[in-house]
Amino acid sequence: MKIIVCVKQVPDTSEKVAVKEDGTMNRAAMKTITNPDDMNAVEAALAIKDYTPDCSVIVVSMGPPPAAEMLRELLAMGADEGVLISAREFGGSDTFATSQILAAAIRRIGFENTDMIFCGRQAIDGDTAQVGPQIAEKLGIPQISYVFRMQKTGNVLEVRRALEDGYMTIQVGTPCLLTCIKELNTPRYMTVKGIYESEGKPLQIFDYETLKDDSMIESDTIGIKGSPTNVYKSFSPPAKGTCVMLEGSGKEAVGKLFELLSQKHII
């Protein structure tokens, strides 16, 4: 049985962001991490592998060459194989084109009826939560998103998917795709043993040549040409007007604040 986990290397947006003069993000200047929701997806796969004989976990990422580093770390965490999909032709892809490429890569890796795909719910740079469901659609398999609890018995999964004010308990068979949220688990750390063992694990690179014969890969289904959405304008919001700091001792400052709020009819 295979569990394929889709992961993305993202800039750490909780840190200060480097912005270029034209207003776009300077990714090269930023620290990168594995997208947090994807870590939960990897952990979920490893947790199943812990108690399932003959289960292999394959981590897959579409990204520039440095993403291979991230895949190495995930191999050290316990994944069995890594696949990096990287090609100039794939650059500039929106979620539609990205999911197209990932789906083709998954077909190339081999996807059986007993297999599953886990993704993080969304990436912290794009925030769209679209790629997971779109991969599922293109592979023609059922999806469940916002999964925060998961139990597998044989080929049936029983999961809880979060709603804003509760949850749904859903059963689904394999093959299927799940998107995971942070409440699902706490990702394990790499161990020294894991790092040592990861050195021998395979990490393949899929480039355009590898995938071009898949019917899903055409010049108008990948990259910018294959993206139904395009960025029209990108900009920084104007700096907000300066904050009025209320001076004086705490009690005085609060008094002045409420006087102002009262005058402006805010309270």
Place this chain on the structure above:
Amino acid sequence: MTTYQSTDINAFHGVWVFCEQRDGVLMPTDFELLSEGRKLADDLGVELCGLLLGDNVEGIAGELGGYGADRVFVCQSPLLKQYTTDGYTKVVCDIIMEKKPEIVLIGATHIGRDLGPRCAARLHTGLTADCTHLDVDTFKYAAFLNSASTLDVDNMIFNENDCGLKMTRPAFGGHLMATIICPRYRPQMSTVRPGVLKKEAFNPRKAEACTIEVCPVSLEAQDIRTKVIQVVNEAKAIVDLTAAEVIVSVGYGISRDVKKGIDLANELADALGGVVGASRAVVDAGWITADRQVGQTGKTVRPKLYIALGISGAIQHRAGMQDSECIIAVNRNCVAPIFEAADYGVTGDLFQIVPWMVEEASRR
């Protein structure tokens, strides 16, 4: 029957809003999206239609007219009683392929964010998630850009005949804004977070005039590959932050005395007629339930008054509250990033400051 082509731009007309219902109750986001959809439809000179799926939901469709819908397509089946990806995607895509709207808006609820991308993939079209601003009219968009960005809009060239949907959304955790377009495919799809767009007043005459059209549904049990075992609503009352006029939010600054910090926030919220919210750090620490979380992975709020107590102001938090009408920050650290987003700031220990705020608020 001609094959559906998502690139056949001229065949697509009309603005649609997918109207979500749960247990026969319409979601508030439906009214917000219809209010916005009405403006887009008016700018384009086309019909605004609601799309409502469920079991026996014809009776609740009329209310959608009151928020601007000219027509509501109702697709009913016992198989649509509970949301399932397979069931809803099939019915939504079938009717979109039949009737070809040029724009489809979906509320970015947990369900909308499951349904939207699946439909966009099946329809081979573009979807832009979590939009905060929508325009079809180029001049209105230019005016928006002028107020919302530091770009030199006066020296930009806009095509006044371009009535495509310009979908603006935060990117990179809110550090940047991007306007996305879907020029070569239809429908142009967009999800919008609850609480972001303004709901207009209910118009009873419009509700009366709305045409309810029950449409045939082609859906079999075997089309649905998942089984809903149960749907659980949390027993405790869930706070609706997006409707609150005043929000008093607590951050990690309450860690010294969590109980006291939350009690003080509750007192201040009560005195101001508001509700208590929280930053992600507080929710992650387990001090407050997740329904109160404000921010990129929590709720987006735009109250009249937002008071941030002991919140450092990480960009992900600010993304969820920075459009509040008035923001007040209380923090011991006078260079905390929250002060970049706030209108008024008080430097000091919140455990001392808040009791004075409660006193002032109670007096007025």
